[in-house]
Amino acid sequence: xxxxxxxxxxxxxxxxxxxxxxxxxxxxxxxxxxxxxxxxxxxxxxxxxxxxxxxxxxxxxxxxxxxxxxxxxxxxxxxxxxxxxxxxxxxxxxxxxxxxxxxxxxxxxxxxxxxxxxxxxxxxxxxxxxxxxxxxxxxxxxxxxxxxxxxxxxxxxxxxxxxxxxxxxxxxxxxxxxxxxxxxxxxxxxxxxxxxxxxxxxxxxxxxxxxxxxxxxxxxxxxxxxxxxxxxxxxxxxxxxxxxxxxxxxxxxxxxxxxx
Numbered sequence: 356x357x358x359x360x361x362x363x364x365x366x367x368x369x370x371x372x373x374x375x376x377x378x379x380x381x382x383x384x385x386x387x388x389x390x391x392x393x394x395x396x397x398x399x400x401x402x403x404x405x406x407x408x409x410x411x412x413x414x415x416x417x418x419x420x421x422x423x424x425x426x427x428x429x430x431x432x433x434x435x436x437x438x439x440x441x442x443x444x445x446x447x448x449x450x451x452x453x454x455x456x457x458x459x460x461x462x463x464x465x466x467x468x469x470x471x472x473x474x475x476x477x478x479x480x481x482x483x484x485x486x487x488x489x490x491x492x493x494x495x496x497x498x499x500x501x502x503x504x505x506x507x508x509x510x511x512x513x514x515x516x517x518x519x520x521x522x523x524x525x526x527x528x529x530x531x532x533x534x535x536x537x538x539x540x541x542x543x544x545x546x547x548x549x550x551x552x553x554x555x556x557x558x559x560x561x562x563x564x565x566x567x568x569x570x571x572x573x574x575x576x577x578x579x580x581x582x583x584x585x586x587x588x589x590x591x592x593x594x595x596x597x598x599x600x601x602x603x604x605x606x607x608x609x610x611x612x613x614x615x
Contacts (some may be wrong), residue, residue, distance in 0.1 A: 361385075364577070369423050378420050381606070385428060388607045392597070393428040396544065400519060407541060410516050411525040412548030413585035414472065415558035417586060417604035418442075418524040426522050435593045439518040441489075443498035443525025446482040447471070455477065472580045474527050479534055484543045487522055489586075492525070497560050526584060531589035539594055548597035550604065558604040587606050 361382060369378040400406045410419050410425075419442065426438040448456075452475060453468040460470075467476050486493055499511035514521060527535055531544060539545065556577050563573040590597060600609040 360431060361412065364427060367427055368443065368600075369420075369427065375549065378423060384607060385424075388599075388610055389424055389428045390432070393425060393432050396425075396429060396520060397433060397461070399544065405490055406520050406543045407489060408522045408544045408546060409528045410522060410539070410546045410548065410597075411526065411591060412579050413550065413552070413555050413571065413588045414526055415555035415562065415604060416548040416601060417433040417549040417558070418526075418548055420605060421599070422522045422524040426520075430461070431518060435517075436515075436521040437518055439514045440513045440524060441497055441512065441514070441521060441523045442500060443477065443482060443528065445498035445521070446478045446485075447500055447507050448478055450478055450506050470527075470580055471595065472576070472584060474530065474532075474535060477527070477556065483537065484536070485582075486523070488537065490541065492516070492519075498599035502562075516522040526588050529593075530593040531586075531591065531594075542596070545595045546590040546599060548599045548601055549589070549592055552582065552589075554603055555585055555600075556581065564594075 364380055364385065396406065396408060410418050410422050420444075423442050426440050426488065429438040430436050448467070450468060450471075453471055454466065457464045458467060458470075458475060459465075467473075470476060485495070485497060494516050495514050496510040497512045497514070498507040498509045500507050501511075502532055508577045523542070528538055528542070528587075529547070530536060530538070559577055559581050560573050560586045563576070564570070568576075596612070596614045598611040598613055
């Protein structure tokens with residue numbers, strides 16, 4: 356990576372999770388991992404109308420930061436705004452909906468709000484329909500999740516006609532259970548972020564504290580929702596084309612091409 360490209364990258368300010376928390380670029384990480392991956396994606400685009408990249412990983416593995424940096428590097432190398440980011444979190448059901456819906460677990464009726472973050476607390480069908488529309492090209496609006504109000508905001512994001520690389524990040528993109536199993540076929544490239552569960556829990560706690568949650572709520576949520584989800588999600592890494600081995604939520608230690 357030449358100095359000019361590095362200067363262009365640093366002209367941008369990236370905030371994680373829609374909060375005021377700023378991400379800082381690590382030149383060594385950019386050179387060793389992000390630039391090679393960005394070039395692979397750009398080269399695969401070729402004459403395709405849209406190239407959809409799926410980035411999965413457990414909560415707290417740094418999917419949003421990874422996707423944000425990858426999109427920035429792609430756009431900087433291409434010298435045009437061709438990459439856009441979409442997060443599955445935008446398709447969380449609203450808190451009002453979750454507070455009034457219950458699901459049976461082990462003979463108990465559980466309010467969905469108490470297990471927010473589980474697969475059944477997302478509007479899967481709307482998300483699936485959105486991805487199919489994205490594949491067709493054109494401009495399209497989508498919801499974004501706010502970690503300040505802890506609810507999705509409708510039409511807060513938009514993909515433009517000229518954005519042909521769409522980076523989609525989310526916990527459950529590669530699930531094999533119905534109805535989620537139909538998503539995998541929609542991704543041109545599947546990337547999984549792999550991180551030890553202990554580190555995942557530390558990052559979730561830090562992120563939730565930044566979002567204004569109290570410690571008691573966070574610890575309960577990690578135990579009852581995030582750890583079981585992390586175990587479920589990690590089981591889906593076998594479907595990845597590329598495995599990103601993480602040192603922590605920010606730093607990559609190795610990239611493995613699972614498909615040769």
